Amino acid sequence: MPSPSEGCTVEEALLGRHSVRAFLPRPVPRDQVERLLGLAARSASNSNIQPWHVHVLTGASKKRLSAAILEALVAEGRGEGDYPYQPAPDSWLEPFKTRRRTFGEKLYGETLGIPATDTESRELYRRRNYDFFGAPVGLILTVSRHPQHSALIDAGLFLQALMLAARSLGLDTCAQASFLDFSPVLRRELDIPDDHMVICGVALGHADTTHPLSRQLTSREPVESLATFH
Numbered sequence: 378m379p380s381p382s383e384g385c386t387v388e389e390a391l392l393g394r395h396s397v398r399a400f401l402p403r404p405v406p407r408d409q410v411e412r413l414l415g416l417a418a419r420s421a422s423n424s425n426i427q428p429w430h431v432h433v434l435t436g437a438s439k440k441r442l443s444a445a446i447l448e449a450l451v452a453e454g455r456g457e458g459d460y461p462y463q464p465a466p467d468s469w470l471e472p473f474k475t476r477r478r479t480f481g482e483k484l485y486g487e488t489l490g491i492p493a494t495d496t497e498s499r500e501l502y503r504r505r506n507y508d509f510f511g512a513p514v515g516l517i518l519t520v521s522r523h524p525q526h527s528a529l530i531d532a533g534l535f536l537q538a539l540m541l542a543a544r545s546l547g548l549d550t551c552a553q554a555s556f557l558d559f560s561p562v563l564r565r566e567l568d569i570p571d572d573h574m575v576i577c578g579v580a581l582g583h584a585d586t587t588h589p590l591s592r593q594l595t596s597r598e599p600v601e602s603l604a605t606f607h
């Protein structure tokens with residue numbers, strides 16, 4: 378049965394997309410993944426250089442990567458990403474500090490019911506990232522290190538296009554920067570060349586709509602506060 382989002386407008390895709398963190402085991406056929414990547418590749422980029430690359434993981438290769446990450450996590454803990462994605466937890470400035478805390482309280486407190494003091498349960502939940510939250514397809518997005526700044530913008534455009542195109546094909550996603558902590562493992566397992574950096578992972582599949590983790594919705598600041606009309 379087609380999903381309600383299939384063939385949706387861009388507006389419907391923008392309003393219908395949200396990060397899904399609980400998936401059905403239902404597989405996504407390879408031709409659908411190829412169609413999705415072909416749509417995302419229509420993204421604009423600096424002089425059309427298309428600096429992106431996507432590693433597609435399913436079945437045994439996805440399991441192998443998840444296992445390698447968990448092994449590294451237990452043995453060495455989290456490491457540094459290929460680029461400085463975000464400040465240390467105590468170095469955030471306002472208003473981002475408050476927005477980030479609000480998001481965390483909603484996810485961990487309201488949706489998962491794990492108090493801030495229960496760091497062990499929070500860590501166990503965090504680890505579900507490395508299984509792509511049970512999604513049948515895991516994507517690892519990389520981008521050329523050169524020219525660094527425009528390539529990062531291009532990668533962001535590709536990521537957004539991918540998530541919106543997924544909606545139009547009746548699929549759900551969650552972008553996952555948490556994979557950055559394990560760039561060396563990703564490099565080794567996926568044979569990522571030195572001139573590419575890992576941007577993020579993306580869980581891809583069909584939302585388990587019965588699960589509270591796939592129903593969590595986030596709010597946005599009003600247009601008046603994000604725009605200045607001159």
Ligand SMILES: Cc1cc2nc3c(=O)[nH]c(=O)nc-3n(C[C@H](O)[C@H](O)[C@H](O)COP(=O)(O)O)c2cc1C
Binds near residue numbers: 395398480506
């Ligand atoms: C680049 C990027 C990386 C992200 N990394 C993670 C992640 O590692 N784990 C996770 O659960 N969510 C991750 N998210 C999802 C954000 O938390 C989410 O987009 C944000 O809270 C807004 O919610 P929404 O996507 O449902 O609109 C990431 C989002 C982006 C854009």
